[in-house]
Amino acid sequence: MPKLKTKRAAAKRFKKTGTGQLKRMKAYKSHILTKKSQKRKRNLRKSTITDSTNAKVMKKILPY
Numbered sequence: 360m361p362k363l364k365t366k367r368a369a370a371k372r373f374k375k376t377g378t379g380q381l382k383r384m385k386a387y388k389s390h391i392l393t394k395k396s397q398k399r400k401r402n403l404r405k406s407t408i409t410d411s412t413n414a415k416v417m418k419k420i421l422p423y
Contacts, residue, residue, distance in 0.1 A: 365421060375421070382406050384406050
């Protein structure tokens, strides 16, 4: 069985935690920031865990 290739685009966006979950940054923080409130922009800075509905597919494209 050959080694599996990691999808590089996903590897740059997601990190595995110690428990095997996937950590990601939140979206909508790159532009058109003037109409977003300070509280909303502050909360977008934080990282979060990938939803469990996507986790199975994500672990397949990030094997290592």
